[in-house]
Amino acid sequence: MTRADAHDVPRPDARLHFGVFFQGVNHWTIWSDPSSGSQIDPASFLRVARTAERGLFDAFFLGDGLRLRESEGGIHELDVAGRPDSITQLSALAAATERIGLVSTSNTTFNEPGDLARRLAGLDLLSGGRAGWNVVTTHNAWTGENFRRGGFLDHADRYRRAEEFLSVARAVWNGWAEGAVAGSAEARSWSVPGAVGRVRSRTDHFDVDLAPTLPRSAQGHPVIFQAGDSGEGRDFAARNADVIFSAHGTDFGDALAFAEDVRGRLRAAGRREDALRILPGTEIVIGATEKEAEEKARWVRLEQVTPAVALGIASRLWGFDLSGRDADGPLPAEDPVVAAYDGKFGTRQLGETLDTVAEWRAKADAHGWSLRETVIELGPQRGHVGTPAGLAEKFARFARYGAVDGFNVSPYLVPDGLDDIVELLVPELQERGVYRTAYTGTTLREHLGLGPAV
Amino acid sequence: MPRPALHLAVEIDGDGAHPAAWRRAAHSPGELLTPRRLARVAAVAENAGFTLVTLEDSILPPGAGNGPGDGSGPVGRIGAVERAAFVAASTSVLGVAPVVATTYAEPFHVSSQLASLDHVSAGRAGWVVGVEEDPAAARAWGRPAVEGADALAREARDGLRVVRDLWDSWEDDAVIRSVATSRYLDRSRLHSIDFTGETYSVKGPSIVPRPPQGRPVVLARPGLVPAGLADVALVGGATPAEAGGAAGAAGAPLAFAELEVALDTAGETARERIAHLERYAPWESGPDRLRYAGPAAGLVDLLAELGGHVDGVRLRPLVLDEDLAVLSRLVLPELFARRIAARPLPGTTLRASLGLPRPLSRFTTDGAAALVREETR
Numbered sequence: 001m002t003r004a005d006a007h008d009v010p011r012p013d014a015r016l017h018f019g020v021f022f023q024g025v026n027h028w029t030i031w032s033d034p035s036s037g038s039q040i041d042p043a044s045f046l047r048v049a050r051t052a053e054r055g056l057f058d059a060f061f062l063g064d065g066l067r068l069r070e071s072e073g074g075i076h077e078l079d080v081a082g083r084p085d086s087i088t089q090l091s092a093l094a095a096a097t098e099r100i101g102l103v104s105t106s107n108t109t110f111n112e113p114g115d116l117a118r119r120l121a122g123l124d125l126l127s128g129g130r131a132g133w134n135v136v137t138t139h140n141a142w143t144g145e146n147f148r149r150g151g152f153l154d155h156a157d158r159y160r161r162a163e164e165f166l167s168v169a170r171a172v173w174n175g176w177a178e179g180a181v182a183g184s185a186e187a188r189s190w191s192v193p194g195a196v197g198r199v200r201s202r203t204d205h206f207d208v209d210l211a212p213t214l215p216r217s218a219q220g221h222p223v224i225f226q227a228g229d230s231g232e233g234r235d236f237a238a239r240n241a242d243v244i245f246s247a248h249g250t251d252f253g254d255a256l257a258f259a260e261d262v263r264g265r266l267r268a269a270g271r272r273e274d275a276l277r278i279l280p281g282t283e284i285v286i287g288a289t290e291k292e293a294e295e296k297a298r299w300v301r302l303e304q305v306t307p308a309v310a311l312g313i314a315s316r317l318w319g320f321d322l323s324g325r326d327a328d329g330p331l332p333a334e335d336p337v338v339a340a341y342d343g344k345f346g347t348r349q350l351g352e353t354l355d356t357v358a359e360w361r362a363k364a365d366a367h368g369w370s371l372r373e374t375v376i377e378l379g380p381q382r383g384h385v386g387t388p389a390g391l392a393e394k395f396a397r398f399a400r401y402g403a404v405d406g407f408n409v410s411p412y413l414v415p416d417g418l419d420d421i422v423e424l425l426v427p428e429l430q431e432r433g434v435y436r437t438a439y440t441g442t443t444l445r446e447h448l449g450l451g452p453a454v
Numbered sequence: 455m456p457r458p459a460l461h462l463a464v465e466i467d468g469d470g471a472h473p474a475a476w477r478r479a480a481h482s483p484g485e486l487l488t489p490r491r492l493a494r495v496a497a498v499a500e501n502a503g504f505t506l507v508t509l510e511d512s513i514l515p516p517g518a519g520n521g522p523g524d525g526s527g528p529v530g531r532i533g534a535v536e537r538a539a540f541v542a543a544s545t546s547v548l549g550v551a552p553v554v555a556t557t558y559a560e561p562f563h564v565s566s567q568l569a570s571l572d573h574v575s576a577g578r579a580g581w582v583v584g585v586e587e588d589p590a591a592a593r594a595w596g597r598p599a600v601e602g603a604d605a606l607a608r609e610a611r612d613g614l615r616v617v618r619d620l621w622d623s624w625e626d627d628a629v630i631r632s633v634a635t636s637r638y639l640d641r642s643r644l645h646s647i648d649f650t651g652e653t654y655s656v657k658g659p660s661i662v663p664r665p666p667q668g669r670p671v672v673l674a675r676p677g678l679v680p681a682g683l684a685d686v687a688l689v690g691g692a693t694p695a696e697a698g699g700a701a702g703a704a705g706a707p708l709a710f711a712e713l714e715v716a717l718d719t720a721g722e723t724a725r726e727r728i729a730h731l732e733r734y735a736p737w738e739s740g741p742d743r744l745r746y747a748g749p750a751a752g753l754v755d756l757l758a759e760l761g762g763h764v765d766g767v768r769l770r771p772l773v774l775d776e777d778l779a780v781l782s783r784l785v786l787p788e789l790f791a792r793r794i795a796a797r798p799l800p801g802t803t804l805r806a807s808l809g810l811p812r813p814l815s816r817f818t819t820d821g822a823a824a825l826v827r828e829e830t831r
Binding site: 031032039040041042065066067068074075076077078079080081082083084085087088089091092093094095096110111112113114115118119121122123125126127128145146147148149150176181182183184185186187188189190191196206207208209210211213214215306307308309 | 476477478479482483484486487488489492493513514515525526527528529530531532533535536537539540541542543544558559560561562563566567569570571573574575576590593594595596597624628629631633635636637638639640641644653654655656657658659661662663
């Protein structure tokens with residue numbers, strides 16, 4: 001596409017926003033390659049964050065998991081695991097980076113709003129207004145076994161708690177009026193009388209009475225991210241979030257349908273369509289030619305889905321241990337066992353198991369795929385593969401047609417996995433006018449082009 | 455036999471130990487809550503040669519509840535763990551110990567935060583075990599109040615046990631990256647902690663790999679937690695001898711005396727500076743705490759004397775911007791020159807600087823035996 005046909009394009013001036021997701025868990029991060037670095041050494045985080053900053057990314061993003069995954073009766077061993085507390089790690093990065101946003105995934109079920117809002121506000125001040133909060137909820141009692149509050153919330157309640165949590169957090173963040181601190185040491189008191197409010201909130205989930213201890217930051221308060229894909233999750237985002245992550249960023253039609261659905265929900269919630277940025281998670285594999293890129297993607301998939309990983313994924317689908325089988329042989333002949341959901345690994349819907357296995361069998365037979373190839377081909381399609389120019393053309397189209405506002409990139413290698421994206425793809429995007437050539441603001445809210453915090 | 459050199463710690467919360475210290479700060483009042491100010495104080499402390507900075511904290515505003523002051527002091531404070539992580543990334547040899555209370559916080563989160571602080575600082579993390587005594591903290595947390603000394607001590611003790619066991623729950627070599635067996639982790643080196651106390655239980659293991667120091671250095675006032683659980687006792691005492699007595703009674707591997715200091719500056723004596731601030735608020739002190747006001751040379755002598763009784767001191771300067779400057783120009787250089795105190799060495803952990811061994815995980819066979827010895831000491 002060139003600028004000449006801009007009149008056909010709904011958003012000719014669209015700019016892509018990139019985030020980087022340092023995953024720290026699951027099989028999408030390759031650990032077996034010699035270039036794979038530490039998942040906990042601060043140097044790895046710094047390397048990724050600084051590369052992203054060099055590439056003018058909006059945000060550096062950390063996930064959260066409050067119990068180690070388990071499989072086959074013990075801790076899951078096959079994948080990368082073990083990561084830092086996100087706000088602590090990001091507070092360190094605040095001292096070592098200049099511009100990039102720092103987004104923490106933090107859980108509303110196993111935190112309390114007075115405490116978490118204060119920690120996030122601290123990160124926001126220490127970073128000069130670069131903090132974000134990816135709001136996640138949990139509803140399983142299994143995770144609750146790590147917490148004194150214990151706990152179990154049913155699915156509907158977890159979003160109710162999240163919404164009440166967020167409203168307490170906003171009250172804490174907005175608790176100080178502008179200019180609440182005295183201008184000089186001769187003033188009668190350090191804080192201007194009446195300028196520091198009090199938060200009293202009594203809801204179904206909270207009974208809180210506190211004096212907020214921090215002023216608003218350069219961006220007001222942290223940017224709110226949300227990732228739930230259910231209807232409830234999307235509505236929550238439409239009402240509350242500044243950015244929504246999605247799994248709808250690979251296929252253009254799927255991405256556009258998701259974006260239009262979200263915009264409809266925004267209108268229903270009484271918000272402007274441009275009040276929310278849509279950043280699907282994606283992997284990006286780059287090669288000098290299409291063929292080279294495809295070969296690299298093939299390598300990436302095989303490194304991610306080792307025979308043991310393939311058997312583990314199949315075991316969870318079939319409902320019994322397949323670890324002795326041959327991953328390069330055919331699918332198991334047995335029917336799956338539908339066991340009760342144990343809440344330990346993910347949110348697979350059991351009702352779909354039989355259909356999924358039937359689909360796997362049909363496609364494996366049709367293509368002559370082994371079990372491992374089937375897992376690779378039919379697993380979640382994770383992203384984009386191509387040359388820098390080809391990907392730039394594709395992404396420009398995604399942005400200009402309003403299918404996405406950008407991508408949250410998951411590098412498959414840490415800490416070098418962003419290098420070719422920053423060095424090869426970003427310049428191609430800049431050449432097409434769909435990517436910034438310099439940071440124009442200092443805060444995350446400014447990077448994202450969002451209005452003032454409310 | 456001469457004792458090893460004195461370890462020097464300094465509290466850097468707010469503008470100083472006096473509730474009206476902000477009136478003498480070298481910056482505008484609001485500057486207190488900025489990263490620039492925090493980085494500057496940390497740099498001064500590191501360059502001066504302190505081994506450790508501590509960071510006071512509470513969910514309540516400073517000066518709230520039973521704190522000193524007339525209510526006219528600062529009411530803002532960034533969380534101590536966040537400040538500590540920021541300081542860790544802006545320094546390279548300084549130990550960093552935030553106050554964290556487990557009275558209401560989730561020990562699982564506290565463990566992750568402090569383990570992560572140890573990772574981001576490459577082994578320079580400490581933890582000052584705090585207590586939220588004021589019932590207003592319960593309302594701020596939105597949890598039922600923990601009231602009475604016994605219950606407060608129980609929550610401090612149980613929280614510390616959970617935090618420590620979670621640090622131990624990953625053995626040092628749990629990440630194996632075995633391509634041959636397709637395993638990133640060895641699950642036999644990861645352990646549930648299965649803690650069950652009077653009021654809650656915690657399963658584990660941690661989500662954070664074992665901290666570089668094995669366990670960050672635990673500092674606590676005596677009596678708050680069982681002696682075997684702390685590495686450094688923060689003791690009071692109105693005289694050096696009393697502090698020495700308290701250190702002996704504390705039963706921790708090391709004891710630091712708490713010492714409030716106000717020093718003569720170029721233009722004013724310590725007493726004049728205190729008198730100025732007393733016009734706004736009293737500088738209250740426990741009857742049981744050392745306080746020094748006077749010229750730098752007198753403080754050097756006092757610290758030399760203290761070196762015969764305790765392993766270290768935690769200084770609480772009257773006004774950070776004033777006293778830290780005098781400490782770094784006149785006091786610490788003299789202490790180092792006379793070998794009364796020692797600077798931390800670059801590239802060493804806080805434990806190594808303090809002469810503390812790196813503990814084995816209690817979940818290893820040797821570690822379990824060591825723990826029994828520790829808890830029965």
